[in-house]
Amino acid sequence: MRIAMVSEHASPLAALGGVDAGGQNVYVARLSEELARRGHDVTVYTRRDSTDLPDRVTLPGGAVVEHVPAGPPEPIPKDALFPYMPGFGTHLSRVWRRERPDVVHAHFWMSGMASQLGAHPHGVPVVQTFHALGTVKRRHQGRDDTSPTERIGIERQIGRTCERVLATCTDEVHELAAMGVSPRRVSVVPCGVDANHFHPGTDTADAPAREQRHRLLSCGRLVRRKGYDQAIRALTRIPHTELLIAGGPPADRLHSEPEAERLLQVAEVEGVADRVRLLGAVDPRRMPALMADADLVLCTPVYEPFGIVPLEATACGTPVVATDVGGHRDTVADGHTGRLVAPGDLAAIADAVRELLAHERKRRRFGETGRERVLARYTWQHVADGVEQVYRRTALGRELRTEVA
Structure with missing residues (x-):
């Protein structure tokens, strides 16, 4: 399959630990790597945040990262990226006109917005993973929530109109239902972990010396x-x-x-x-x-x-x-x-x-x-199995509906 991953702020190339660099970056990087290893053609589209970045970077597993011009080529907090998503989506539409993917997997709500703008003209199905929901963030952060005011409404619209929502945990299914997104539209596939990298018996000599029991x-x-x-x-x-x-x-x-x-x-x-x-x-x-x-x-x-x-x-x-x-x-x-x-x-x-x-x-x-x-x-192999099944069902369902129409 030709798979387009869209991750507007969370690049698989980013150094982890920063304010906007964490689990989503890992998820996109490792899922893309595993799918490419299986022979899929995977391209990750992420925003260019530096003039020093090349247009395309090939990851070790064979997936490709493409840097999309959307806003100034400099670091911008993710909550300030919303105005640049129409331009991001227009770029995707141009790219996908030349080479149409079989499925688009959008990561985070702004990626979903850009993906739908880019995919709709070409009839490409969009699978959406939110990674975090605005309703939950606002509930817990209140006035400290820096998300754009449009976020929750757009998330609700994306959840109801994308081909499939791919949630990462069962709690998210309940949160989506409270937003009006039917559980029938949602598949749950968890995040994964590299069990070869994280394993018991790791040499701990490099860990800091203990100062307490x-x-x-x-x-x-x-x-x-x-x-x-x-x-x-x-x-x-x-x-x-x-x-x-x-x-x-x-x-x-x-x-x-x-x-x-x-x-x-x-x-x-x-x-x-x-x-x-x-x-x-x-x-x-x-x-x-x-x-x-x-x-x-x-x-x-x-x-x-x-x-x-x-x-x-x-x-x-x-x-x-x-x-x-x-x-x-x-x-x-x-x-x-x-x-x-x-x-x-x-x-x-x-x-x-x-x-x-x-x-x-x-x-x-x-x-x-x-x-x-x-x-x-929770290995990435198990995760990729589940995601692959969602992709195939999604792409097949779109083809069948197109034929009927």
């Missing part, structure tokens, strides 16, 4: 909604334990990062500054060692559309304590691979962590079960 690890984008402050506050109830936070800019630039400064201040006020370390951006090659060295991985966001960190941790055989939100409800099997706790409940977070830290045998059992679960459900 136990080690907790939190990681991901250094943004407020990830709830690292909740992990820091819970640490006050967890003795002889240190917390490492990986993510954000490189360590030598953390001093100029507002969220890093805020977290360090929280640690100081709570009296645990000596047990909290911000590592900054960590080389992806070092992450398995960091996860394998931790006693527990702590994921405490106030909301999480999917959350790939629990999968990476359990692939390494490390149990997870996570908030009972969004995709965590799928990726963390409570009482089997980790614990789910109410978001914002510091006592519950601390209780779950202390319980597991006190029982090494249970942690080991959770880690083994988690690894088995990843291999059974």
Whole structure:
């Protein structure tokens, strides 16, 4: 199949850990790589954000990244990209007039907008993955939500008019239904994890030296909604334990990062500054060692559309304590691979962590079960199987309707 991936702000080439670079970048990169490995012709369309970028870049697996001129060729926060989506869509339409894809897979709502503009003139079916929904973001962030006011209405329109919505977790199906998108239009295929890269037995010699008996690890984008402050506050109830936070800019630039400064201040006020370390951006090659060295991985966001960190941790055989939100409800099997706790409940977070830290045998059992679960459900091969089936059904359904018409 000729597959067009559209990911307007999340390039598979981007360095991870920045404000707008995280799980979506990984998803697009790894899914594209796996589909190309299977012989599909895959092109990823992402916005040009630098004059130094070539027009096209071939990924190691054979997929191609094409940089689309849409707005100034410079970094722009994703919530400010909305005015450039019509131009993005016009570019796609021109490209697809010359070489029509069999299916378009749009990632994020603005990509969906551009994809529909580009695909409609040529009768190309669009599969939509939102990765995050505006209704959820607005519910949790309120006035702090910087999304364009048009977002929710456009998401609703996309969900009702695209050929298929490909959700990454079951919680998203319920959120979409509340927006008026019928569950019959939705298929659930989770995100995946590289189980060869993240695995138990990783050499942990490269991990930072321990300063306490136990080690907790939190990681991901250094943004407020990830709830690292909740992990820091819970640490006050967890003795002889240190917390490492990986993510954000490189360590030598953390001093100029507002969220890093805020977290360090929280640690100081709570009296645990000596047990909290911000590592900054960590080389992806070092992450398995960091996860394998931790006693527990702590994921405490106030909301999480999917959350790939629990999968990476359990692939390494490390149990997870996570908030009972969004995709965590799928990726963390409570009482089997980790614990789910109410978001914002510091006592519950601390209780779950202390319980597991006190029982090494249970942690080991959770880690083994988690690894088995990843291999059974969450490898990129499994993900690509599910996505491929959605593509084929979608393309076939469009062809059949065209013939009838």
